[in-house]
Amino acid sequence: MAKQLDYHTIREIFTRFQAAEAEPKGELNHVNAYTLVVAVALSAQATDAGVNNATEALFKIADTPEKMLALGEEGVIQHIKTIGLYRNKAKNVIKLSRILVEQYGGEVPNSRAALESLPGVGRKTANVVLNMWWGHPSQAVDTHIFRVGNRSGICPGKDVVAVERAIEDHIPVDFQHHAHHWLILHGRYICKARKPACGACLIRDLCQFEDKTE
Incomplete structure (x- = not known):
């Protein structure tokens, strides 16, 4: 588990996520x-x-x-x-x-x-x-977020509730609404479990993951 990143580093990380995709969406189809x-x-x-x-x-x-x-x-x-x-x-x-x-x-x-x-x-x-649906800044921690949070130091925690609390405590308020979508998508497509694509990662220089790939 990486140590908790400082506020300014986390703000830079989410500034980059936002610049890359301002309105991230969940990928489950629904109509209501x-x-x-x-x-x-x-x-x-x-x-x-x-x-x-x-x-x-x-x-x-x-x-x-x-x-x-x-x-x-x-x-x-x-x-x-x-x-x-x-x-x-x-x-x-x-x-x-x-x-x-x-x-x-x-x-x-x-x-x-x-x-x-x-x-x-x-x-x-x-x-x-x-x-x-309701626009609450609630954080749904899945395996992707748990992995990204602990590898990077964005929101480390020993279980999903601890990671959820770390997101709420350490990610700037203006990024809270989309935080879990950015983290899920990052974990699903870049910071993958077995073969993380560190070479394509836009926060590689800020991440604390020690086993970075080329």
Whole structure:
């Protein structure tokens, strides 16, 4: 784990990220808050591309919790069976849809606690929805962010909650909203787990990763 970078270095890092891509976007396809919740819940241990392929047809016929309930668990399975853990995920999608209809009038709540109470929705999923749909500066820490944060020194921590706190504590406020998207994309395409593309990295000179590649 690298040591925590100082404020000025972190500001320079995110200034560069912003210059390269001012409005980074999540890569999960969705049409409303509900389909975003479902897509992020389905993305656990799956790729965004795989989830998008599975949900393309699903969201055309079930873009509300009411329509998803009408489709039923077996109907959901037929659409998402290319995704890992699809049976359990289909069960959770139906359960969370029922809760949204019965307790929230079919609307997605905008509180972390309420979101985390939904089956299949953890802290990361809740933070993604709060950030992408409601515009909260919440930080959804996945394996990419955990890796980048600890390698670089941007936001080191021994677990995802510690990394989340490090982002909130050390990344300047004006970069908070897009911070997790910049970090995810950087980890997905540049600072990869096995073969980081350090030669193409725009923050290489500021990063503390000792095993940099050429």
